[in-house]
Amino acid sequence: MTDAAAPPGEPEAAVTDGPVTERATCLLAPNPSMMTLEGTNTWVLAEPGAREVVVVDPGPLHEEHLARVAATATAGGRTVALTLLTHGHPDHAEGAERFAELTGSVVRARDAALCRGAEPLVAGELLLVDGLRLSVVPAAGHTADSVALLLPADRALLSGDTVLGRGTTVVDHPDGDLGDYLDTLRRLRATVIDDAVRVVLPGHGPVLRDPAGAIDFYLVHRAKRLAQVESAVEAGHRTPAEVVAHVYADVDRALWPVAERSVRAQLEYLTEHGLI
Template sequence: MRIDGSGTLRASCVLCPNPGPMTLDGTNTWVLREPGSRGVVVVDPGPHDERHLERVARTVQEQGAQVLMALLTHHHGDHSEGARYFSELTGAPVRAVDPELRIGSGGLADGELIVADGLELRVVATPGHTADSVCFHLPADDVILTGDTVLGSGTTVISGDGGLGAYMDSLRRLRELVAVTDARALLPGHGPICTDPLAKLDEYIGHRELRLAQVTEAVRAGAHTPAQIVARVYAGIDDAVVPAAEASVRAQLRYLAGRGDIPPELGDLRAEL
């Protein structure tokens, strides 16, 4: 299960078979274990796919190890809905920012150091994709588990409870963390690992800034609804991801309105935000 090219000894991935427009090849369930120890930490058990969850539990058991806890990067069901069944399978508590997702344990605090049988993880709050999004820094391997904050390919959607301003701050915070720690890889919630973290984060930040410019230009050109803006800015995208594109446009418009870049006279547009 080792991921070739990541340089990590402690992290391995079990891919959930739930591919789709929003999940890419499927959800990456990350299994973390300090070399020589028996304790395992599982990040994002995944959706309620019993075969996948049983496969993860069986893989750990076959290694002569035990799941000490499961951690959730955020509340979306493709990462979290299987957590309760996984906890029943393994007896492991589930830790999450969202109190409703916690099982037999507490929350996750920004900057908190999680220690499990010699394994050390640092919690990094990265709201934006969702309000409760977090990443996990694994310093011993110089990698960061990014959930949906940074994907292996493509870009993430800003959910209704997230926010573009917070997301941009989170991207810049991750970039600073990568620069300071010289992190070698990002381990995402979907898609392949990224072995050039600085370039990936620069790409993500640049992409968002470009989209903001495109949305601003679309509004100035007469696009006054999210659907009209998507038709201009995201022309040719798959119909399956149009709702996600409209959600992203709304997030961008809220951000622009907060900066005063949406003219007050466009009241109908503001009302849709």
């Protein structure tokens, strides 16, 4: 969901469909919408010259897209050793089982129900695939099962829906939790600084070349929205729908039902912290 101006850092003019870093190639799924921007970014990751690759977020159950990802990933006789899911939303994960059938890959996610032939991802786990190194960064908030992936050799962070290439993301209440999301943003900012991350590879939208600036933008945006929701309640707007109409008046009304989920998360957060 995009409900604000783009984060700073001069994002790419458009989503890159092709190589982005030395080890990461983006394949854009044909599922554009107000929620998915240009579509879902599927990522193919491999160490240069490696015979085994990793695919992140195969995307929706779209046969042409899955076949294209499989063909790209297995070009030159390579094999897909591992398929990873940043979270379980259908635009990222619905095609995973079919993709596993096409490639013989196992599927791993934080949620055991999404895994195929392998164990769930563990926070802090280091994944090694034919020389490629990935670290699993817990990223609950957008959803309870969200993770990010650190690709240190490229100083890149795959953020799923936690940080988008344009606009801001929804806290998908009741599964998503605002307190968890704020903790995640702070954790990702620390990761960006500690590991000198220079690019965010998001689940939707263009890549971001100013990771710290983008995350700071998200933190400031969330603080402003919380203050607006608190003020709306003080002004007598009691129901989530009333708060949305007051606070999200600048957002396309078609997105208001989604904004209501974020508002419910904000109201829960404010109540838990004794602010309303």
